[in-house]
Amino acid sequence: MCDQVFLSSIGLAQRPFCRPSSPPQPLRSFCCSPDAMGNACSNGCFAMLGGNPKAAELRACKEEIKTLIETRNCHPILVRLAWHDSGTYDQRIKDWPQRGGANGAIRFDPEMNMGANAGLDKARGYLETIQKNHPSVSWADLIQLASATAIEMAGGPVIKMKYGRVSVTDPSQCAGPASREGFKGNAGLPDAAPPFGCGAQKPEEHLRNVFGKKMGFTDQEIVALSGAHTLGRVFKERSGACPFGYGEQSASKYTKGNCIARKDGKSGVGMVGGGAWTKNWLTFDNSYFANYKDAMDDDDLIWLPTDEVLHNDPEFKKYFYKYAGDQNAFFQDYALAHKKLSELGAKFDPPSGFEI
Ligand code: HEM
Numbered sequence: 001m002c003d004q005v006f007l008s009s010i011g012l013a014q015r016p017f018c019r020p021s022s023p024p025q026p027l028r029s030f031c032c033s034p035d036a037m038g039n040a041c042s043n044g045c046f047a048m049l050g051g052n053p054k055a056a057e058l059r060a061c062k063e064e065i066k067t068l069i070e071t072r073n074c075h076p077i078l079v080r081l082a083w084h085d086s087g088t089y090d091q092r093i094k095d096w097p098q099r100g101g102a103n104g105a106i107r108f109d110p111e112m113n114m115g116a117n118a119g120l121d122k123a124r125g126y127l128e129t130i131q132k133n134h135p136s137v138s139w140a141d142l143i144q145l146a147s148a149t150a151i152e153m154a155g156g157p158v159i160k161m162k163y164g165r166v167s168v169t170d171p172s173q174c175a176g177p178a179s180r181e182g183f184k185g186n187a188g189l190p191d192a193a194p195p196f197g198c199g200a201q202k203p204e205e206h207l208r209n210v211f212g213k214k215m216g217f218t219d220q221e222i223v224a225l226s227g228a229h230t231l232g233r234v235f236k237e238r239s240g241a242c243p244f245g246y247g248e249q250s251a252s253k254y255t256k257g258n259c260i261a262r263k264d265g266k267s268g269v270g271m272v273g274g275g276a277w278t279k280n281w282l283t284f285d286n287s288y289f290a291n292y293k294d295a296m297d298d299d300d301l302i303w304l305p306t307d308e309v310l311h312n313d314p315e316f317k318k319y320f321y322k323y324a325g326d327q328n329a330f331f332q333d334y335a336l337a338h339k340k341l342s343e344l345g346a347k348f349d350p351p352s353g354f355e356i
Pocket residue numbers: 076077079080083118119190191192193207225226228229231232233234235236238239240241306
């Protein structure tokens with residue numbers, strides 16, 4: 001077949017020209033130069049290698065993460081760990097790693113010990129064993145992979161992430177708590193209630209300072225990302241943003257040991273206690289939006305000022321009600337916003353990253 005006939009058949013022929021097909025090329029001509037260690041050429045090409053070995057290693061990690069989540073029901077804390085690694089990102093700082101973001105710095109104490117990260121050392125501990133089994137996988141990738149896997153396992157969307165994130169190697173590369181212009185602490189991670197560390201008087205202003213000015217998200221993305229609170233709990237011993245805490249005695253009605261919160265209806269809540277935004281807080285769905293009135297009216301559920309503003313602010317509320325009525329729209333927008341969050345500030349090797 002000449003090229004013109006072939007291109008027409010797939011709808012790509014632009015101009016009427018015809019020339020004989022080029023002679024068959026050896027595969028090598030499409031694949032530039034993967035190195036002896038099995039790393040891709042600069043185009044991320046592995047055609048000569050029978051698959052990307054780094055992707056294969058990450059897929060093996062994913063299987064171990066699934067076992068971890070299945071046995072410990074730790075979906076929410078893995079999502080929060082990844083978000084707080086990414087959430088140090090400041091788009092006004094250009095250099096890596098000073099700009100923060102998904103670079104694995106949260107595994108080091110200077111970042112882990114920031115007030116906003118209270119409790120997340122537990123999630124770091126969960127991933128430590130997996131990282132030891134796969135030392136070539138970067139912490140930055142492992143943290144993001146665990147979060148995407150948790151969302152999938154909770155019944156949420158598959159997030160088509162890019163991998164190959166380079167990790168920082170030293171605690172001195174962490175973002176300092178007061179390193180972000182206009183934010184007093186926690187490298188500009190959000191506060192659940194006033195006083196807001198950016199000096200904002202109102203939650204809508206605070207969310208736009210944190211997510212818009214600092215990280216580069218739109219109003220729509222802020223609302224979609226907030227829907228992650230369909231999962232998880234608040235603990236008085238961690239953020240202190242609710243009256244519920246560790247153990248059966250301090251648990252809310254929905255976080256006791258015998259509660260069913262998983263999508264598959266199986267028992268198991270991980271550590272007992274805390275207060276949740278939704279009744280089925282190990283299930284990723286749109287109930288955060290659809291059932292917000294329950295959360296506001298029921299003293300055993302949580303609804304923070306930064307949640308409330310999402311259905312009161314004229315811009316935010318357009319998306320809030322859209323997601324309340326349309327779970328598919330929420331899943332689609334969430335997956336895109338989460339992918340963006342997972343890549344904030346990241347440096348990739350190869351530069352184009354790769355999929356697994
Ligand atoms: C909009 C601004 C946000 C505020 C003010 C906020 C605040 C909080 C607070 C206070 C907690 C409870 C922590 C504790 O006591 O253990 C929490 C938990 C959580 N947050 Fe957020 N968050 C925000 C955005 C996000 C985003 C963007 C995500 C993910 C994309 C997220 C995911 C989670 C998850 C999954 C938990 C539950 C963790 C667990 O159960 O261990 N949050 N958040």
